[in-house]
């Protein structure tokens with residue numbers, strides 16, 4: 001029997017309690033290309049765009065997976081439709097219609113580049129995660145294999161940067177204005193970093209193109225926030241039961257959501273404020289506060305909690321010693337080092353985040369947050385430590401989550417488990433050679449410059465890291481629990 005599938009034809013037959021697009025999808029026009037079609041984009045920006053489309057039909061999304069084929073394979077037969085489950089006391093299901101077209105770049109490069117150089121496309125958004133920017137120390141890493149590949153083959157790119165520049169080159173050749181490039185990833189000054197990376201890459205290929213982008217392009221900063229646990233079978237089943245048909249890839253997130261976008265676009269923009277987006281001329285501060293006060297504690301829970309044998313964020317928050325540590329970490333060690341935006345109430349922000357972490361309706365696995373530590377630790381914790389050192393404030397508590405990460409890497413390496421991290425090779429190699437001696441192990445890890453430079457040259461940081469690593473003992477649940485007291 002062929003299964004009934006969610007798609008444009010079955011949409012009208014869904015039960016009435018399932019929310020669905022309240023606009024004519026067929027009348028919309030693709031105005032946005034989105035690179036990185038993971039769950040976060042589908043649960044966050046695409047939902048805002050779904051609301052925008054009720055006011056302005058010009059901004060439907062062409063969604064592009066840069067590496068994998070599986071999102072395209074799941075969503076193309078569904079005409080881009082998928083279900084969002086909002087997790088709360090009253091869970092709600094909503095079918096999102098904003099994604100009108102889905103491509104897997106590895107197999108459909110020309111179609112992607114064709115869209116990017118379409119006159120109606122005026123905005124390219126990205127969620128490619130920290131590693132997708134190919135940065136080292138905040139600047140484009142020309143030794144990155146994908147960047148080296150793209151510079152040698154600029155017309156057939158594989159990286160996000162390569163796609164952005166090839167798309168812009170085609171537009172310039174066709175005398176079209178550039179698109180705005182909007183980063184929606186958890187990086188401080190994400191737009192500034194992306195602008196520098198794009199212009200530096202273009203400069204290696206074509207000086208005029210680089211100047212044209214620098215003068216005419218726009219790379220607004222943005223801050224994105226909504227906790228989005230990975231899709232699991234329980235969600236697939238729940239959605240299938242409720243819809244009465246199969247959705248191959250629903251997504252889920254908490255009800256809370258925030259998107260703050262710098263109002264600096266070069267080629268028109270969607271009426272995002274009508275969908276609840278905060279448009280601002282100055283978002284510096286928001287992204288920093290979110291990275292330091294939400295993402296850093298998340299990483300702390302992920303590594304320290306995993307060492308303690310805990311599986312989810314809510315369970316970690318139900319473990320008194322860990323919950324108390326994270327609260328102190330946020331209020332006492334991080335807040336003093338966050339230069340808050342105007343009118344920002346840090347203690348209230350912290351309490352609201354702690355409440356979100358406690359949400360029992362969300363099964364957010366610590367293993368998911370633990371991915372890509374080499375990319376996350378620098379932007380989430382090392383900046384706070386550098387600021388604390390500059391101001392002469394203590395850093396002991398801030399070093400404990402990082403020491404937790406090192407013990408986590410050590411444990412995985414010694415158990416022969418590969419890390420989900422682009423730097424798995426070097427991290428696992430160092431992890432296998434650890435002895436348990438704090439000075440030996442910490443010094444070996446801190447020698448990984450791509451993560452720890454330039455802070456590793458500061459003797460105060462090295463000493464605090466050795467103490468924190470020693471305090472965690474052998475990294476066993478008991479030793480970690482005792483260190484958190």
Ligand code: CS2
Pocket residue numbers: 186224225226227228294295298299368369370376
């Ligand atoms: C998390 C984030 O997986 C992680 O590293 O810290 O995805 C976090 O849930 C979001 O940034 C919340 O907005």
